Amino acid sequence: MSTTDARRRQIVGRGIPLPGNDIDTDRIIPARFLKEVTFESMGEHAFEDARKQNPEHPFNQPVYQGAAVLVVGQNFGCGSSREHAPQALMRWGIRAIVGGSFAEIFFGNCVTLGIPCLSASPEDVDWLQKAIGRAPRELVTVDVEKQEVRFGDRVIRATMPDGPRTQLVTGTWDSTATLLEAGDRIEATAKKLPYVVGF
Amino acid sequence: MARTLLDKVWEAHTVRTLPSGQTQLLIGLHLIHEVTTPQAFQMLKELKLKVRMPERTFGTLDHIIPTTDQTRPYADPLAEEMAAHMYRNVKEFGLPFFDMSTGRQGIVHVIGPELGLTQPGMTIACGDSHTSTHGAVGAIAFGIGTTQVRDVLATQCIAMTRPKLRQVRVEGALARGVYAKDVILAIINQLGVKGGVGYAYEYAGPVIERMTMEERLTVCNMSIEGGARFGYVNPDQTTFDYLRGRPYAPQGAALDRAVAWWRSIATEPGASFDDVARIDGSAIEPIVTWGINPGMSVGVTQRIPSPESAPEPERPTWREALAHMGFQPGQPIKGARIDVAFVGSCTNGRLSDLRAAAEVASKGKVARHVRALIVPGSQQVARAAEAEGLHEIFQQAGFQWRKAGCSMCLGMNPDKLEGREMSASSSNRNFIGRQGSPQGRTLLMSPAMVAAAAIAGEVADVREMLR
Numbered sequence: 001m002s003t004t005d006a007r008r009r010q011i012v013g014r015g016i017p018l019p020g021n022d023i024d025t026d027r028i029i030p031a032r033f034l035k036e037v038t039f040e041s042m043g044e045h046a047f048e049d050a051r052k053q054n055p056e057h058p059f060n061q062p063v064y065q066g067a068a069v070l071v072v073g074q075n076f077g078c079g080s081s082r083e084h085a086p087q088a089l090m091r092w093g094i095r096a097i098v099g100g101s102f103a104e105i106f107f108g109n110c111v112t113l114g115i116p117c118l119s120a121s122p123e124d125v126d127w128l129q130k131a132i133g134r135a136p137r138e139l140v141t142v143d144v145e146k147q148e149v150r151f152g153d154r155v156i157r158a159t160m161p162d163g164p165r166t167q168l169v170t171g172t173w174d175s176t177a178t179l180l181e182a183g184d185r186i187e188a189t190a191k192k193l194p195y196v197v198g199f
Numbered sequence: 200m201a202r203t204l205l206d207k208v209w210e211a212h213t214v215r216t217l218p219s220g221q222t223q224l225l226i227g228l229h230l231i232h233e234v235t236t237p238q239a240f241q242m243l244k245e246l247k248l249k250v251r252m253p254e255r256t257f258g259t260l261d262h263i264i265p266t267t268d269q270t271r272p273y274a275d276p277l278a279e280e281m282a283a284h285m286y287r288n289v290k291e292f293g294l295p296f297f298d299m300s301t302g303r304q305g306i307v308h309v310i311g312p313e314l315g316l317t318q319p320g321m322t323i324a325c326g327d328s329h330t331s332t333h334g335a336v337g338a339i340a341f342g343i344g345t346t347q348v349r350d351v352l353a354t355q356c357i358a359m360t361r362p363k364l365r366q367v368r369v370e371g372a373l374a375r376g377v378y379a380k381d382v383i384l385a386i387i388n389q390l391g392v393k394g395g396v397g398y399a400y401e402y403a404g405p406v407i408e409r410m411t412m413e414e415r416l417t418v419c420n421m422s423i424e425g426g427a428r429f430g431y432v433n434p435d436q437t438t439f440d441y442l443r444g445r446p447y448a449p450q451g452a453a454l455d456r457a458v459a460w461w462r463s464i465a466t467e468p469g470a471s472f473d474d475v476a477r478i479d480g481s482a483i484e485p486i487v488t489w490g491i492n493p494g495m496s497v498g499v500t501q502r503i504p505s506p507e508s509a510p511e512p513e514r515p516t517w518r519e520a521l522a523h524m525g526f527q528p529g530q531p532i533k534g535a536r537i538d539v540a541f542v543g544s545c546t547n548g549r550l551s552d553l554r555a556a557a558e559v560a561s562k563g564k565v566a567r568h569v570r571a572l573i574v575p576g577s578q579q580v581a582r583a584a585e586a587e588g589l590h591e592i593f594q595q596a597g598f599q600w601r602k603a604g605c606s607m608c609l610g611m612n613p614d615k616l617e618g619r620e621m622s623a624s625s626s627n628r629n630f631i632g633r634q635g636s637p638q639g640r641t642l643l644m645s646p647a648m649v650a651a652a653a654i655a656g657e658v659a660d661v662r663e664m665l666r
Contacts, residue, residue, distance in 0.1 A: 021516050022392055022492050026630040030637070031609040035263060035277035037237035037284050039345075049637035074512070075393040078426065078492075079630060080609075081328040082235065083344035104396060104428045105328055108359075109344035122512060163219040163360055172218070175346065176246065179354040182214050182223055186251070186355055189214045189225045194460045195318055196227065196255075199453040 006171030008116055008144055011096040013068025015140040015151070016058050017129035023072065024079035025106060029088045031080075042084050043091025059092070069140040071129050072099035074122070077106025086110045096142040098149055098158050100125050111164045114173050116144045118158035128156060145169050201467035204320075204433055205364050205399055208339045208464060212322045214356055221358045227321040228255055228338075229351045230307045231294070233285040234262040234611070235326030239348035240288040250292045251355040257316060258289050259297040261306045262611045266574050266601035269299055278612065292352075305577020305603045308332040308545035312416060313579055315445025319434035319461040324351055329545045329627065330429075331422040335415035336442070337434030337465065339399075342423065362428065363397055363473035368404035371481030376662035378555065379414035380547055380625065380645035382406060383421040384486040384496050386478055392494040395427030398474070401466060402432050406480035412441035413551040420546045421627050424493040433465040487532045487658055488629045488643040490520030495629075499648070499660045503530045523631055524640050525619070533658050535642065539622040540571040540598075540653035541634075542646045544608040547625035548576025550583050552646040556625075557589045559650035562664055565597030566656030572614065573598045574606040598653065610635020623652035 033045040051057045058064050070089065076099045077085060086109045089097075097110065097117045110117050120128070131151055132140065141150040142158070144165060149158045160168075167173040190196045214223040229252075236258075243250070250256055263278040273279040289296040297303040303310060308329050311317040319337035323330060326348045333340035343350075347357050367386055387394075400422050407415065415432045422430030432438075439458050442448040449457040484498040495517070497503065505528035506517035521528065526535070542548075542556045553575065565571045573593050575581035581603055584590060590600040607614040608626035615635025616622055622634055622641050629641035642658065651661040 019515075020519070021512065024492070024628075024630045026609075026628065026633050030632045031611045032635065034234055035275075035281060035611065037280060038241070039238055049632045053637065075396065075426065078392060079328065079423075079628060081326060081330075081342035081344055083238075083326075083346060086344075101393065101396060103393075103426065104362075105342050105344065105423075109346065112344060112346035112350075161360065163217075163221040166219045175350050175358050176248075176353050178217060179223055179350055179356045179358060182354070182356065185214050186225060189212065190227075190252070190355070193211060193225075193227060193320075194457070195321060195449075199449050199456040199460065 006114060006173065008114055008168040010144065011068065011116065011142040012139050013095060014066060014136065015069045015071055015132035016064040016067035017071045017132050018058050019073060019129055021074040022078055023076050025077055025082050025085035026079055028077070028085040029082065034082060034084050039084065039087040039091070042088035046088040046092040063136045066093060068093055068095040069142055070094045070097045071125060071132060072097060073125065074100035076102050078103035081105045083109045086113055086115060090115060098125070098128065098142060111167060111173055112175055114168065116142065116160060116168050118142060118147065118149065118160050120149065120156055120158040124156040201470040203364055203401065203466040203470045204337060204431060204464055205339065208320055208322065209361055217358055221360050223356050224322060224359050225356055226324045226351050228316060228323040230311055230323065230325035231256060231258040231348065232261050232307050232327065233281045235345050236288065236348055237281065237284040239345050239352060242349045243352050246353065248353045250294060250352050253293050255355065257295050257297070258285065259304055259307050259310055260285060262605045262609070264604045265612050266604045266606050266614055269602050275613070302578050305579065306545045306548060306605055308420065309548055309576035309580065312336060313445065313577060315442050315448030318442065318448065319438060320464040324357060328423045329420050332416050332420040332545055334419040334422065334429050334431035335412060336438050337431055337461065339429055339431065341429040362399045364401060365398045365474040365476060366401045366403055366472040367476050367478065369402070369406035369478045369480045370404050371406065371479055373406055373480055373483065376485055376647065376665050377483050378645040378647060379410060379417040381483050381486045382480065383418045384493065384643065385483045387421065387425040387494045388496050389478060390425055390476055392424065392492050393426045395422065395425040398427050400427045400430035401472070402430055407432055408435070411551065412437055413549045416549065417546055421493065424627060434461045485645060485648050485661055487648065489524060489526055489532055490517065491523055491629055491631050493627065493629060493643060495520055497532050499533050499658065501532060503528055503532055505529065533660060535658045536621065537569060537623045537642065537652050537657060538620040539616060540569055540649050541607045541622055541624040541626065542649050543572070543574030543576065543606050544626040545576065546627040547646045548574060548580065550580050552625065553580070553584045553589050556646040556650040557592045559647050559654070559661060559664055560596040560598060561592050563596065563654035565653045569653050569656055571598040571653040572601055572607060574601045575603050577603045607634050609633060623649045623658065625649045
């Protein structure tokens with residue numbers, strides 16, 4: 001992928017609100033669906049148990065099919081480091097997430113997949129979830145570059161730490177390519193470590 | 200200026216500062232298992248790259264393996280396929296691999312320390328959030344996703360932002376019947392499940408200093424449950440004594456030089472932290488979770504709290520937790536009926552955990568309605584326990600003595616809850632569906648408390664049995 005295609009300056013799509021705090025990665029994708037050697041089928045299992053138990057779950061509602069911007073509460077994606085969780089969301093169709101806050105490993109996994117996660121105030125998240133619920137066909141604009149989310153006639157502040165935001169905006173979130181650029185400085189760093197050279 | 204272990208280890212492993220402002224951090228030890236690596240190896244093959252430092256990469260099988268009959272092919276074809284991929288990948292890339300035939304297989308976070316692979320001053324990564332466990336020896340150890348596993352395989356590095364540092368001081372002394380598990384559950388309860396986001400935890404204070412290495416491993420294991428990506432304990436004499444003689448630890452004169460370096464990387468007196476939290480260790484009693492995240496817990500003599508006692512934004516989650524668990528506010532946690540008892544996992548599957556459970560198991564029989572499993576954390580733990588006769592104590596009391604693996608901590612193998620079964624578990628997560636049944640329920644507690652619950656058939660106060 002060229003860096004031009006990889007740029008994540010702005011994501012525009014329909015929204016899907018998912019209220020609640022501390023939604024863990026076991027909830028996003030239960031462990032029994034991890035027994036796959038590829039990520040291909042993950043999308044169909046996103047929130048599978050929660051959806052079976054609650055017909056009203058947003059991921060079940062026809063009106064939200066095709067949505068691209070997920071709006072969540074606090075500490076979203078806590079628990080297991082399984083990349084299967086953001087993979088499931090991405091393969092379901094999610095391209096950006098706006099929320100109160102994110103668990104760190106989940107956030108980092110999203111960056112490596114090119115999915116921006118922006119944090120907004122609890123009041124703004126609450127407003128956005130309700131506003132999308134009232135007008136689910138309207139488009140949400142997640143402006144990663146300007147750190148704001150636009151919906152209807154309202155603009156809310158939604159931020160992301162500078163490092164990962166720069167990677168997404170400039171299309172340099174392919175971490176392997178970036179890390180490889182260090183070349184033999186990697187081995188040079190290793191050789192200075194007493195435990196690598198055998199004390 | 201006095202420096203912290205985090206300052207020193209981070210600096211020693213910094214390859215460069217990336218254009219994004221993040222650090223390119225060298226990973227000194229990469230641990231891999233069958234669940235989070237097949238896609239990473241596939242990506243590596245597509246990029247036509249080799250493993251950058253195969254001698255710093257070690258694999259095992261733990262998540263999907265059965266704990267009864269471990270001969271291949273496994274009965275579950277999906278599990279068999281994952282194992283087959285693991286065998287193929289470690290062979291193709293020439294990586295050291297601890298399978299059952301080596302006698303060193305086990306949960307990745309149990310075998311790292313017990314083999315002496317895990318050492319002070321290292322950076323350690325693994326595609327598993329409980330990699331924080333290894334911080335107990337004074338390492339910076341954290342979980343990563345599969346794309347980052349690819350990064351570490353290909354470059355021995357990851358891109359990461361340095362977290363802030365909070366010292367968590369556990370003061371006083373623990374009472375009898377109170378274990379390391381209770382300490383970390385108390386910390387999470389006090390600081391919250393998201394209190395550690397953006398932080399690393401340095402565990403310190405008299406309670407931590409007096410702990411054995413296995414107890415410190417339990418504490419660091421659940422750092423992630425408090426939102427902190429990693430936690431560590433400064434290396435001290437307990438650490439050095441623990442590592443001495445382990446297969447991958449330095450030996451002889453090299454060990455003396457290693458100890459000198461390990462001492463030098465510890466946090467210096469007078470170092471400052473971004474935050475300091477204090478926990479009164481003397482006030483901790485055996486703890487049991489009542490909800491759907493590890494912060495929702497009470498002392499065993501307490502009652503399940505009302506959602507109205509929680510801050511307003513937390514109340515919907517508390518109500519959801521009570522509904523899932525089938526509990527009423529004000530109900531005592533003691534006496535809650537259980538169906539399953541599970542001792543094991545990377546949190547509490549070590550020899551000292553099995554000893555604590557066996558001490559209780561020797562005092563009674565598993566209640567008739569309870570299915571009770573003891574799953575050692577590794578083959579080595581199993582052998583050591585059997586040498587002491589612990590397996591016989593368990594079997595005579597009606598517990599099943601299983602083979603090493605992750606087992607019912609996450610239900611990726613045949614060990615699962617069924618329906619709405621209630622489990623007393625020494626594992627680390629009580630998330631909805633975690634133990635293999637979408638409606639299953641989990642009460643987290645120490646291994647001794649699990650054994651007590653297995654015998655009583657309900658949540659019990661282990662202190663009454665230890666009298």
